[in-house]
Amino acid sequence: MCFALWTVVTPIIILLVSLVVVQWTNYVDVESYYKDKRIILTGASEGIGKDLAIRLSQLGARLVIAARTESKLKDTQNLCQKYSQDVFVVRADVGKEEDNKLLVSEAVKHLGGIDILILNAAYSPPLTMFTDYEDPGETFLGVYKVNLLQGVYLTKFSIDHLRESHGTILAVSSMTGWVGLPMIAPYTASKHALHGYFSSLNMEFQLRQENILVVIMPLPFVHTNRAV
Template sequence: MYVLVIGAACTLTLKNRMGWRKILAVGLLIGVAAVAWEWKSSVNIEEFYKGKRVVLTGASKGIGKSLAIQLSKRGAKLVIAARTVQKLADTQSECLKNTPHVHTVRADVSKEEDCRAIVDKAVEEFGGVDILILNAAYSPNPQWFSDYEKPAEKFSSVLGVNLLQSVQLVHFSLSHLNKSQGIIVPVSSGAGIAAIPKVSAYATSKHALHGYFKALNQEFILTNTPVSITIMPLPYVLTETAVTNWKPIGTGDGITAEDCADRMLHGIPKRQLWYYVDWTLWFMGHVYSLYPEFFDVFTRLHLSRTSYLFS
C-alpha cells in the first residue's frame, strides 16, 4: 500500500515536468527502494523483545493491556503502570501466564513522584530500561470549546497526562536509556496531525507531544545521544473509551486493540522517528502539511465518518 501511495504522489508531482515513461521509471525506482528499505529494516520480533526491559504506562486496559500481554508472550521484562489497581492486577495476571518478570506500579502519570516511582521500579527490578512506551492518555468526551465551563482546568488535566507524563518519564529514564541505547515510544493520534473539532484539549496535547519529541530528537542527534524516538500516531482503535467517545462511527471502521498492539510491536524495532500502523494515518501524515485546507474542509463535512482517523 505504501508503495502505491508513493507512486501516486510521484506521478502528481512530476506529471507536468516529465513524460509518462520517465514518471513510471521514477515511480518504479521509488517503489523498489521502499520495498528494499522495509526488507532491510525488518526484525524478528519474536527474538527482539526477549529480555528487553520495558516500561509501559496505561497498561490496565485497551491498547496498553494488549501491548503488555503480547510483550510478555515475547519474553520481555515488564514494569506496567496505571491508575486503577484492580484492572492493573488483571493485566499482570494475564502476563504472568507467560513470564515471571512482570511488576506493577499504581501511578497517576500527571504526578512527578509517580513517574519517578515507575522508573525506579524498573531500575530496582531489572537494572535499567530498554524501551519506554508512553501509552497513558486522557481523552475527554468530545464537546465544543464554547461549552467548557472551566476550559483552563480541562486543558491542564489533559496536558498533565498526555504531555507531561512524557516529559517526566523521559527525564527520569534518560540516563538508563542512554546506557542501553534504548527506544522511546510516544503513542499519539491523528488528532496531533490534523485540526479536529470538538476535541480541542486532546488535539492540543497531541500537537504539543509531537513538538516536544521532534525537538528532543534533534537534540539527541546533535548531542550524539544513542536513544531512538518512534512517534506512533494511531488510527481509530476499538477500545471502550474510543467507542464511547465516538458513537456515531459504529464499530466497523476501526481496528482491534490486539491488532493495533501487534502492529506497534512490529514497528518499534525499526527505530523510525514516525511509524504509522495504518495507511490512512501514513497518508494524512505526509499530505496534510501540503494541503491542510483540503483536509480541514473534508473533516468539517464528514466528521462522523472520518473521526476514526483521530482516536
C-alpha cells in the first residue's frame, strides 16, 4: 500500500520540482527586460495595442507605433509620452507591402535598430455566415493581407536588424488560431495561417541557428471595441 502510494507521489514531486526549476531558470524580470528595447508595435491606435504601447513606455521601451488612423495614434503617443519621449508614430496600412517597408525604415531611422517586432494589428469583417458572403474570395484576401501578410512583410524587411539584435518576433494571435468558430471564418482561417507560418519560420530559424525568437501569443477574449 505504502509502496503504491510512493509510485504515485514521486512522479508528482519530480514534476513539481522540475516546473519550479524551469520557471526559475527562465525567469525574466519584466520590470527591467523592456528598458531601452527598440520595438515596432502595430495596431497601436486602439484596443490591446494602445494599452500595450502605454505599458511598454512605462517599462522604458523605445517605440515605433503603427496603424492607419494617425489621429488615434497621436493620442496613444501623447499617453505614452507621459513616461517616455521615445515614441514615434508611423501611419501604415500593414496589408500593404510598401507601408511595411516604410515602417521598418522609419523604425531604424528613429530607433537605430529593432529588438522586438510586435504584430498586433488585425482585422475581422462583421459577423457573417460563410454562405452569406457574396464574394468570399475578396473578403478572405483582405483579411489575410492584414492578419498574415503583415507578418510576412515585416519579417522580410526587418530580418537583418533582428539578426543583428538577436531579436524577437511576437505574433499576437487568438484561440481561433487553434479552433474554428462560426461567423468569423476569414479571421479564424487567417489566425490558423499565422500559426502555420510562424511555426515553420521558428523551425527554420532553429535549423539555421539564427538567434531570433518567435513567440505566438494566442489571447483569449479581451474586452475591446472590436471584440465586443
